[in-house]
Amino acid sequence: MTEALETMRRTPGAPCWANLMVHSLGATEEFYADLFGWEYAPGPEQLGPGVHALLDGREVAGIGKLPPDRHLPVAWTTYLATDDADATAESIRSCGGTVAVGPLDGGFVGRVAICSDPLGAIFGLWQAAPHLGVRPRGIPGTPVWSELVTQDTSTVGKFYEHVFGHEARAHADSSEDFDYLTLLLQGRPVAAVHGVGRSLPHDRGPHWMTYFEVEDPDEAAARVLRLGGRVVQPPREGLSGRLATVADPEGAVFTVVRSRT
The missing domain is CATH 3.10.180.10 (2,3-Dihydroxybiphenyl 1,2-Dioxygenase, domain 1)
Structure with a gap:
């Protein structure tokens, strides 16, 4: 990733x-x-x-x-x-x-x-602008992945396919209980759509989640707490690696991840 x-x-x-x-x-x-x-x-x-x-x-x-x-x-x-x-x-x-x-x-x-x-x-x-170069990726502190969290993947997946030319591919483990699409460009994964149905947070609605690379998600989550933020979902193993969902002191939610390479 x-x-x-x-x-x-x-x-x-x-x-x-x-x-x-x-x-x-x-x-x-x-x-x-x-x-x-x-x-x-x-x-x-x-x-x-x-x-x-x-x-x-x-x-x-x-x-x-x-x-x-x-x-x-x-x-x-x-x-x-x-x-x-x-x-x-x-x-x-x-x-x-x-x-x-x-x-x-x-x-x-x-x-x-x-x-x-x-x-x-x-x-x-x-x-x-044409003069801007590629930004660093995959090092601690950089955005490394984006995932759309929404009610279901069917309608919105077609939207992103039509507008941006994504190929929306169902994840290998997709089922009635796990609604997940990977969005690909030129055969490479660039983002994902996760349908969570009624589990969608009522205070947020559908939203894009930004994942930031860190060396240790457990330590990063603990540091967020020390800095006045909060842990939304504690450290756990996910599709992309070990991760934790956190919020900064103003309430902006993001995910810290140690991605698998």
Whole structure:
């Protein structure tokens, strides 16, 4: 799940960025710096106050500040790559999704939009500027996987196939009790869709989950608690490796994973 995804980073339809909008930018920067070792540089001014998180000088994720009058849920947003944000936005609308913001000019980073699929899961579009290179993957502190958690995979799987050209393939262990699709591009897995039916969290609804690579998910979960966050699901073995689902002090939920290589 590491080396292969590195080469798929900017392939249209592949997850290419993770961004978090928060109320307290400074406190959030401190939390993730302590958890992942991130450093920060200013983000593009066109997109409002915010920073890009860095590891060894290379960008890995973004954190922005919500306007004081916007009381929105704090959550990580998965961005999917596109070569043409305007055309992809039109395809999203025609396939039953919604384009809430943009596409708009993000300055030196390219064009971006915020959208949702037919069941309401929010995601971003990013048409990256040509000069931007591939970001680091598969090292501790980097996003390594994205998974859509939704009611069921049937309708929404077709949406992502039509809009982004994914091949949606049922997992080998799929059954009436385990509804799981892997989304592939050029035969390589880039993301997944997990249908959880009535187990979908009532306070979140359908959502994209961002997985961050760590060396030790048990230690990372304990550190989240020490830093003022909480453990949503304790460390366990999953399809991608040992993992834990946690939340930062503002409530943004994410998963830490030691992926199998």
